[in-house]
Amino acid sequence: MRNTILSVLFVITLLCGSLVYFVPQIGTIILLSISVILSLIAIYDSFQTKHSLLRAFPLVARLRWLFEEERDKIQQYFIEDNLNGTPINREKRSVVYQRAKLQKDTVPFGTQHNVYAKGYEFVKHSLFPKNHHDIAGERVIFGSDKCSQKYNGSIINISAMSFGSLSKNAIMALNQGAKMANFAHNTGEGGISPYHLQGGDLIFQVGTGYFGAGKSVDGKRVFDDVIFKENAIRPEVKMIEIKFSQGAKPGHGGILPAKKNTPEIAKIRAVEPGTQVDSPPSHSAFLNFESMITFIQKVRDLSEGKPVGIKFCVGNNEEIEEMFKAFSKANNYPDFISIDGGEGGTGAAPMEFTNYIGTPLVEGLVFINKLLIKYNLKNQIKIIAAGKAIDAFDIIKLLALGADSIGMARSFMLSLGCIQARECNLDTCPVGVATQDPDLVKALVVEKKNVRVKNYHNKTITAVKEMIAAMGVDSIADVKSNQIFRRRKDEEVVSLEEVYK
Ligand SMILES: Cc1cc2nc3c(=O)[nH]c(=O)nc-3n(C[C@H](O)[C@H](O)[C@H](O)COP(=O)(O)O)c2cc1C
Ligand code: SF4
Structure with a gap:
């Protein structure tokens, strides 16, 4: 040849x-x-x-x-056809684009889903639907009896994504959109940058690298009361989230690729520019559940009583139940738990961690909800669930299974114009969302995309209300797992209440 x-x-x-x-x-x-x-x-x-x-x-x-x-x-x-693109199929991507751009979001001719296929899910509607304008429950109050500055938040918020994994223009557009539609923007574990301070509510995430909440001592990242407090008491910061893990790489710690570690980002994180920054897999500020509870209270006190939550992807069930026992024993607990599914997104993660570690969201959520009920903490600790929630059905299903609000990362990236090119770890994002290359960053025009973020949030809330109204329920908060159904076998349709008992 x-x-x-x-x-x-x-x-x-x-x-x-x-x-x-x-x-x-x-x-x-x-x-x-x-x-x-x-x-x-x-x-x-x-x-x-x-x-x-x-x-x-x-x-x-x-x-x-x-x-x-x-x-x-x-x-x-x-x-790819409408239903088979991964991780987010074309149908779901399209609905985000349409809602973000206020374009027509109806579909012609009929469903493309096979409603007789195993696994097909749906809600049952009422013969007496409500008017969707009258549906309540789009806001939720975060804060247990341990916190003095409760937060009245939306049921849909932007899940953690750092400045570093996303561009400054993406962060600005997300935060401005959050401000316009009155919902919250999670900083991600990279700390608070000037681009986060556009007036939108912030959930300040504290990861194992303590960026914006700590410093390096002898090559080890440690929590620092003064640095943390300075950020935590900012008026924009409404809640604090202590991150244990995320679904895409549980037990690994964050990864900032060297190419994306610009001098500006390195300065914000107090690290060496141009090097890969790996956060440690676990926290140095506490070593067991007792000291974790003490740390949560310390963080709550330093932030002057703001709600403090923990984020993780559900792993070892016995270990997690031990944590709930510790909450009961100490009579102290976080104000919210963010549960990330194994299907969660990331800027960069090792393949095995993404594919084979971490409980998928639905099973994780059901498990945590059962523990909250068992340990009588349901009225103290709110659940934020994250994992490929994109349209109103995704949201209603998670709320029915026990979530109080939904964190969304990739759908908000799509609202910014992400085309799922899946180059977020290469610094070559063609639409300026997940890159630090100044020429590519310019492609994302903040003044146009902030409105799309707002639109996507608001149109999705409306879609949720329309579905809830069709189900004949008065409030989004009242939706239950016996109202969502799944085809389990050819001739057997069961409610999610029955599936997850
Ligand atoms: C680009 C990107 C960066 C992320 N960065 C963080 C992070 O800093 N901290 C964190 O806890 N989760 C992070 N995540 C996970 C998301 O917050 C979220 O939990 C997960 O993607 C599931 O939501 P989704 O399916 O709506 O994307 C990131 C996700 C993406 C896509
Ligand atoms: S367009 Fe591609 S590289 Fe950019 S954010 Fe979306 S998936 Fe990541």
Whole structure:
């Protein structure tokens, strides 16, 4: 094959050379130049020793790499149908774009879902639907009896994503959108940047790297009361979230790729610019549940009584029940628990952690809800659930299973214009959402995208109210798991109450 390719190129170059000799025009000269360049590349390929495929198939093998590189795009543009794109299918992506741009979000002709397939889920409606304008329950009060500055928040908020994983323009647009529609924006574990301070409510996340809440001592990241307090008492900060883990990489700790660690980000995080920043897998501020509860109270006191929550993806069930026993024993607890599903998103994570570690959201949520009931803490601790919630059905299902509010990360990225190119870890995000490359960041126009963030939030709340109204329920807070149904077998449809007992 190698000799055939080289011979063909040699013949073509010879023909082009003769053509130039007899017809010395610009067109023939260009043809000759192209064939000479291709021949030189082919000769180089056939003699290099790094890639065996190129040695065997000089020049031609390069097409394989080109297609490999572009396969996600080819898949998305030419192959995937409405229901099979991953991690977020086209139907869901489209509804975010439509709601963010206030475009028509109706579908023609009928559902594309197979309503007889195993796993199909739906809600049952009432013969006496309500008027969706009258539906209550779009706000929720966060704060147990331990906290003095309760927060009246939306049932939909932006889940944690740091400045670092997202661009400054993305952070500004998210925060401004949150301000416009009166909902909250979680800072992510990268600390509070000036781009977070656009007037929108903040949930200040404290991760194991204590960025914005600590410092490095002898190469180890430690919590610092003064640094934390300075940020926690800002008026924009409405709640504090202590992060244990996220569903995409439980037990791993955050990863900021070196390319995205610009001098500005490094300054905010107090780390070395241009290096990969890995947060430790666990906290240095506490070592067991007793000291964790003491830490929660300390953080609550330092923030002058704001609600303090913990975020994790459900792992070892016995261990988590031990934590609830510790809450009971100490008669002290967090004000909210953010549960992330194993299906959760990330800027960058190791493959095995993303695919094989962490309980999926629904099972994690049901488990935590049962513990709250068992330990009589349901009226003290609110649940924020995050994991591919995009449309009104996703939200209602999670609320019915015990969530009080929903955290959304990737759907808000989509509202900013994310096209699911899945290059968030490469610093090449083509739409300026998940990159620090100044030229790409410019692509995201804050003044246009902030409105889309607002629109997506508000239109989704309206869609939730419309579904709740159709179910004949008065308040979003009243939806229950016996109102959501799943086809378990061919002829068997059961409520989620029955599935999860
Ligand atoms: C780009 C990106 C960055 C993220 N950064 C953080 C983070 O700093 N801290 C955290 O707790 N979770 C982080 N997450 C996880 C989200 O907050 C969320 O829990 C998860 O993606 C599930 O929500 P989703 O399915 O709506 O995306 C990140 C997710 C994405 C997509
Ligand atoms: S467009 Fe691609 S790289 Fe950019 S945020 Fe979306 S998935 Fe990540």
